[in-house]
Amino acid sequence: MPTIQYDGQDYFCATDETVLESLERHGVMLPSSCKSGTCQTCLTRALKGKPPTASQQGLKDTLAAQNYFLACICKPDEDMEIGLATISPKYVAKLISKDQMNESIIRIRFELPDEFSYRPGQFINLIRPSDELTRSYSLASISSDPFLELHVKRVPEGRMSTWLFDEVTEGDELSFFGPSGDCFYLPDDPGRTLLLVGAGTGLAPLHGILRDALEQGHHGSIHLFHASLATQGLYLIEELRELAKQFTQFEYTPCVLHGNTPEGGKQGNVVDIPGQVLGSFNGYRVYLCGDPQIVSDLRQKVFMAGASMQDIQSDPFVFAPA
Ligand SMILES: Cc1cc2nc3c(=O)[nH]c(=O)nc-3n(C[C@H](O)[C@H](O)[C@H](O)COP(=O)(O)OP(=O)(O)OC[C@H]3O[C@@H](n4cnc5c(N)ncnc54)[C@H](O)[C@@H]3O)c2cc1C
Ligand code: FES
Numbered sequence: 001m002p003t004i005q006y007d008g009q010d011y012f013c014a015t016d017e018t019v020l021e022s023l024e025r026h027g028v029m030l031p032s033s034c035k036s037g038t039c040q041t042c043l044t045r046a047l048k049g050k051p052p053t054a055s056q057q058g059l060k061d062t063l064a065a066q067n068y069f070l071a072c073i074c075k076p077d078e079d080m081e082i083g084l085a086t087i088s089p090k091y092v093a094k095l096i097s098k099d100q101m102n103e104s105i106i107r108i109r110f111e112l113p114d115e116f117s118y119r120p121g122q123f124i125n126l127i128r129p130s131d132e133l134t135r136s137y138s139l140a141s142i143s144s145d146p147f148l149e150l151h152v153k154r155v156p157e158g159r160m161s162t163w164l165f166d167e168v169t170e171g172d173e174l175s176f177f178g179p180s181g182d183c184f185y186l187p188d189d190p191g192r193t194l195l196l197v198g199a200g201t202g203l204a205p206l207h208g209i210l211r212d213a214l215e216q217g218h219h220g221s222i223h224l225f226h227a228s229l230a231t232q233g234l235y236l237i238e239e240l241r242e243l244a245k246q247f248t249q250f251e252y253t254p255c256v257l258h259g260n261t262p263e264g265g266k267q268g269n270v271v272d273i274p275g276q277v278l279g280s281f282n283g284y285r286v287y288l289c290g291d292p293q294i295v296s297d298l299r300q301k302v303f304m305a306g307a308s309m310q311d312i313q314s315d316p317f318v319f320a321p322a
Pocket of ligand 2 (some may be wrong): 031032033034035036037038039040041043070071072073117
């Protein structure tokens with residue numbers, strides 16, 4: 001059983017247990033959010049001992065070489081002394097506006113800190129000041145916007161989303177770190193066809209990617225499919241229709257599983273609709289965001305319909321189990 005030394009104390013890691021699980025079992029709380037190696041909130045550094053390579057997935061080579069690892073997916077093979085990572089600066093910014101987009105989604109905009117730079121579609125990790133609870137949210141704004149924009153869904157009994165919905169008000173200061181993630185527009189081939197698919201607040205990164213592509217002069221076709229269970233769950237419909245009028249290469253298809261279908265929209269499972277409308281995805285660059293199951297199913301579908309794996313970017317909004 002490997003021993004983890006943290007803050008001068010030794011903790012045993014049981015068979016098949018991650019460093020994060022072991023410390024939590026002993027009552028020691030490290031920052032964490034997704035608990036599945038996506039958000040990098042639990043970034044930790046091995047001061048002694050070597051973390052397994054699998055625990056460094058998605059980290060920059062420079063970080064991996066310095067023995068940084070993700071505690072939530074690290075099942076150690078040897079004794080390690082670890083310390084919390086402090087590589088990402090924390091930013092503080094005032095909330096400018098909070099708008100209800102529909103019954104269960106808000107849009108929050110806050111000041112863009114001078115020194116903060118990002119690619120639209122990446123995500124930040126928002127920190128609740130009272131207890132350092134940290135959650136990831138995707139950036140829906142683009143670099144030329146004078147603010148940062150997030151779309152947040154209310155999760156029943158969700159700690160961060162309930163706080164954002166019910167307590168945070170204009171003028172409050174929000175802290176965050178990041179950005180992270182590689183789901184963003186690449187300007188290398190402006191004539192390429194792009195497919196953007198997401199459900200619910202999966203629209204947030206897609207909204208950033210779409211506007212970034214248009215602003216950077218992308219002239220290939222861009223197909224956006226945004227889904228919800230029913231029409232009331234969709235949002236930004238008018239803004240997206242306006243964009244489609246303004247940019248003829250952009251096509252927007254709202255999708256609902258049941259009930260009234262919005263004008264120009266489709267009814268059915270969003271996993272099937274893009275294939276039914278477009279047929280093959282050969283040569284496409286694809287962006288899939290939001291619900292992890294939908295993202296995973298779509299990944300399969302678009303791959304089977306001709307998209308190359310390396311051209312499929314995805315941003316599954318994974319969350320830790322209860
Ligand atoms: C890379 C990334 C980007 C993300 N971007 C966004 C974004 O742009 N907008 C957004 O709204 N969210 C986004 N998320 C999800 C977000 O980080 C939180 O997980 C979410 O807001 C719930 O946090 P919470 O503290 O409110 O709920 P918690 O207190 O963590 O969860 C409360 C309970 O609800 C369950 N739960 C949590 N989320 C869900 C869910 N979606 N469906 C069903 N059960 C759930 C938990 O298992 C738990 O039992 C993203 C996640 C990742 C990893
Ligand atoms: S990567 Fe470890 S908690 Fe998200």
